[in-house]
Every structure is written in structure tokens, then in C-alpha cells.
Amino acid sequence: GQKTKTINLELKEDKKKGYFGKADAGGGSDGFFQNQAMFNAFRAKRQLSLFGIASNTDKVGLGWQDNDKFGGGNGSTEITEDGAFVTTARSDEDFSGWNGKYNGEGLPSTWTGGAHYANKWNEAKHHLTSNYRFARQNVDIDGVTTNQYQLTDSIRVTDMTKKQFSTGDRHGFDVMYEWKVDSNTSVKITSNAGVKESYTYSKYRTANFFKASDAPDTSYNDRLITSDANAQFINTDFLLRKKFAKKGRTLSIDAKENFKDSKSTGVLESDIYKNNSTFNLPTRQQKINNSNTLAFSGRATYTEPISKVVYTEIGYG
Secondary structure: OOOOOOOOOOOOHHHOEEEEEEEEEEEOHHHOEEEEEEEEEEEOOEEEEEEEEEEOOOOOOOOHHHHHHOOOOOOOOEEOOOOOEEOOOOOOOOOOOOOOOOOOOOEEEEEEEEEEEEEEEOOOOEEEEEEEEEEEEEEEEEEEEEEEEEOOOOEEEEEEEEEEEEEEEEEEEEEEEEEEEEOOEEEEEEEEEEEEEEEEEEEEEEEEEEOOOOHHHOEEEEEEEEEEEEEEEEEEEEEEEEEOOOOOOEEEEEEEEEEEEEEEEEEEEEEEEEOOOEEEEEEEEEEEEEEEEEEEEEEEEEEEEOOOOOEEEEEEO
């Protein structure tokens, strides 16, 4: 019994265009800097977005609001009839953290950027979205950890110093194309790919000693750990959907491809000394990991109505 007045506002086709963006830059003492720029342009259902970040503070990616304005989803960007657009970001499950996120330890230097393009044409029968992102990050870590253990008649102390440098490059790309062949048939192709390279160098020195004890009770452990890794992946999904003239009769075909290749090498060198001079125990290890996966899968599903409320479905995968 409640009435609601509704006004339908529509923009004229020649008004569905515009530009917006923002840029901010900052610098401080000791060489700290934080710079960001973002630009968006759209006309009718076509959208182009660009962004770039250079920072050696803890800013390693777009904030939530900026990421929402920047096209980011694999086919999830929709431009409405009034000229606005809504974007839902897609997570990169294969390369989590590819955008330069780190665990909060150390001083990061980050350079990251990206581009997004989306368009619909021919009365929205064709829909294309694509995204590219790049990230480079260097992290320097200097740390000291001291643990003190209260024993029955003495106190044992462990001091560890850590120096670590890590660097990594990541490229990520995804694309979605959808074709509405007619009112009953559609084809959708999605694909995402990425490349990641990283290198880490870590050096540790651990000292164990007892308080109020002579120097001969002191032992040292020097460790060197390196890791050099690279990986790439590409995933593709093809989906065909067909509705027939008879209501409830449909056919869908879905085919997928998944490829991932990763390689890593690393070394571990460990030396234990007594009293900082007497050689005790050396360790030399090399670690090599290679992993390669290529998978294809497909499924066809057909539905047939038996009555207005009963359907049968046949599927093969």
C-alpha cells in the first residue's frame, strides 16, 4: 500500500565521456619518498585506466578506494547506462602478493604500475576487459634478536644478528572477451598469465653464552642462505552457452587449460665456532626445486525438460 515515485535519468550518448585522475608526491629526510599517480578516461562504454607508484615507505599498492576506481577485475568492470562504472577486483590466487605486499619487516622500495582497458561495442554484443600490472620491490632488513633463558643456577643468552636483502619482479595480465552471438548463444573466453622472479640473500650470526661465565663457554653460528626463484603461469577458460527454442533445453560446453612452471635454487652454508676461533662443524647444502604442471579439463552439460517442473540433465567431463 506504499507508493514510491521513481525518476529514470539517462545520459545522452554524447555526454558519456570524461576524464579524472590524481597525483600526489612527497619526500622527506634520509631519502624517503612516496609518489603516486592515477588517470582514468572513459567514453560511452570504453574505459582506460593507468596508475603508477614509487615509494620507499610502506606504501606498496593502491588503497581500497583507489583500487575500486581503477579497473581491476577479470571481466568484472561494468559501465552503467548513466556513464558510471563499477569494478570488483580479482585476487591473483596463483601469485598472491604479486602487487608488492610484504610482511612488514624491513625497509621496502617499491615501483608498481598498471593499466586497465574495457569496452563494449556493437550493441554490447562484444565485451572486452583486460588488465596488466607490474611490481618491483627491494627490501633491506637489519635485525637483532636477544633471548635470555633463566636456568636453575645460571642465565643463558642467545644473540642473533640478521642482514637480509630481497628483490623481486612480477608481471600479471588477464583478459576477458564475451561474444553474444544471438539472444540464445554466448561465448566467453577468460585468460590470466603471470611471471615472477625473486632473489633473497640472508646472513645470520648467532652467539650463545652464559652470563657470569668465562669466554670458553661461548659458541657462534654463522649462516648464509640464498634463494633464486622464477615462475610463470597461464590459465584459460572457454565457455559456450546455448539456449534452444524449447524452454529449458540448454547446452553448455566448458574447457579449461592450466599451466604453471616454477624453478628455484638456493644454498645454505653454516659454520659453528667455539670461542670465535676453533672450527667445529661445517654444513654445505644446495637446494634445487623444479615444478611443472600442465592440465586440460572439459565438461559438456545438456538439459532437457520433461514437464514444466521436471528437468533431466546429462553431463560428461
